[in-house]
Amino acid sequence: MxxxxxxxxxxxxxxxxxxxxxxxxxxxxxxxxxxxxxxxxxxxxxxxxxxxxxxxxxxxxxxxxxxxxxxxxxxxxxxxxxxxxxxxxxxxxxxxxxxxxxxxxxxxxxxxxxxxxxxxxxxxxxxxxxxxxxxxxxxxxxxxxxxxxxxTEIFLHSNKKVETLEDFQGLRLRTSGAWAEIASQLGASTVVMAGSEIYNALDRGVIDAAEWGSPEMNKPTGFQDVAQYVILPGVHQSxxxxxxxxxxxxxxxxxxxxxxxxxxxxxxxxxxxxxxxxxxDLEAYQELVDGPNEIVQLDQSFIDAIYEETRKWEDENAESNEWFARVLESQREFKASMTNWQQYRLPIGAMGRD
Incomplete structure (x- = not known):
């Protein structure tokens, strides 16, 4: 322990x-x-x-x-x-x-x-x-x-290369919760299954892709051994x-x-x-970079589409759920207060600061 x-x-x-x-x-x-x-x-x-x-x-x-x-x-x-x-x-x-x-x-x-x-x-x-x-x-x-x-999670361990919204259409995706609803609206074919079932499902082609956790959490699962592509960034779970x-x-x-x-x-x-x-996470991600997998970055237009669809989902739930509306309002107000953060804070991990 x-x-x-x-x-x-x-x-x-x-x-x-x-x-x-x-x-x-x-x-x-x-x-x-x-x-x-x-x-x-x-x-x-x-x-x-x-x-x-x-x-x-x-x-x-x-x-x-x-x-x-x-x-x-x-x-x-x-x-x-x-x-x-x-x-x-x-x-x-x-x-x-x-x-x-x-x-x-x-x-x-x-x-x-x-x-x-x-x-x-x-x-x-x-x-x-x-x-x-x-x-x-x-x-x-x-x-x-x-x-x-x-x-922040890895967006996908996938056997299909996903960069754009078009690539996402029909993708047999293991996920859960709110992202299952949002990803379905974006065109994926979502499947809910226990974490213990993901490896075999990826290996046998029952699913095309899966999301689970951050680099540290995914490392011992072996998903990287049965799925060629590592898709980033994890905008579905930041x-x-x-x-x-x-x-x-x-x-x-x-x-x-x-x-x-x-x-x-x-x-x-x-x-x-x-x-x-x-x-x-730093060490676990570096192992992915140094390994045989291909690291793929999502196209910004796809990220924008995710944000747009998520906001629709948020607004719909806020209309019918008082608790959802309270928490969402608080988070949105906080996010608005953070807009000038990057004006005076250096980004974490940036090089060339000497």
Whole structure:
């Protein structure tokens, strides 16, 4: 398991300050954490990081044991597992509840959405985290807050070269959520399947292409071994979040100080995941560049068409869903405030700065 060794000084200080207001004889709570993850960084690094932070910040008063997907309930029904009290806490992807409320896509990340860095600023400075917690309580009866960041995904691992909107027509594409709807409107033939089925489907030609995650997350899947083309950029999922959910009764049993420490553990975990995943993506992507795959960049006209179709999808959902409209308005206002960012900030990774 991933052992926490970053931000130790800040954690120790926060724990010391919190300890002044927590009972020295507080009853220890042993919580189970449900996840959808069978393994990999989201389970072994990100979920465990949150559990470790909670342990440190509460001075051991809340101990969390992390369980892989399917152990405590359906891997894609983690919200129900937490709501029912089978697990007190989870590490989850809000977009798995897209079918209940499409607002989940705005909070998880969607096409023409926010980059990881923009997402973090909107969450913690632009009012996003308050909307997130209120939405989850109101619609799903669980307490939830961000606890991992998602990097920009690879647009496609594909056996067909895709550069233009014309190339996208009829493409047998594995995807899910909001992008399945939008990609269908753009002409793809979308297929929803579990991640474990993608490799064989690509290899056997059942599908032409698939989207899954960032370079780091895709590396161990082997998609690059059965699909010639790596299509960029990932405008369908420019960034996003994973969440930690807490059962309402378990949350209510905590003191106000403990509740704030759990939120802090989530925020620290987001920062850690951003550092770790961003750095890991660099190496994973370089391996693709150096390997036998062909790297393909989408034509700007296709990107523009994606943005246009996404805006239609957003406007249609906002008309009929009050929560969707609230979150969308907040994100659009934030994006408008970011338009002058590039005027004074150097682009990340730019060369020739001497």
């Amino acid at each position: 991933y052992k926490l060794n970053r931000l130790a000084g800040g954690v120790a200080l926060a724990a010391a300050l919190a300890g002044a207001s927590l009972s020295a004889n507080a009853e220890e709570m042993n919580w189970k954490m449900a996840t959808p993850w069978g393994g990999g960084p989201w389970l072994e690094r990100d979920a465990q990081t949150f559990a470790d932070y909670v342990d440190q910040l509460t001075a051991g008063d809340i101990a969390i044991e992390v369980f892989p997907g399917g152990t405590l309930g359906g891997a894609l029904r983690v919200t129900n597992t937490v709501k029912a009290g089978v697990a007190e806490v989870s590490h989850n992807y809000v977009n798995y509840d897209y079918g209940t409320d499409p607002t989940a896509a705005l909070l998880a990340g969607h096409s023409s959405g926010l980059t990881p860095e923009e997402f973090m600023m909107w969450m913690y400075e632009g009012g996003g985290v308050e909307l997130y917690e209120e939405f989850r309580r109101d619609v799903f009866d669980v307490v939830a807050f961000p606890c991992s960041i998602l990097g 960034g996003g979040f994973l969440e930690c959910q807490v059962n309402q009764d378990a949350w209510d049993a905590l003191s106000a100080e403990q509740q704030e420490l759990l939120r802090l553990a989530g925020k620290l975990s987001v920062f850690d995941s951003w550092l770790a995943s961003s750095y890991a």
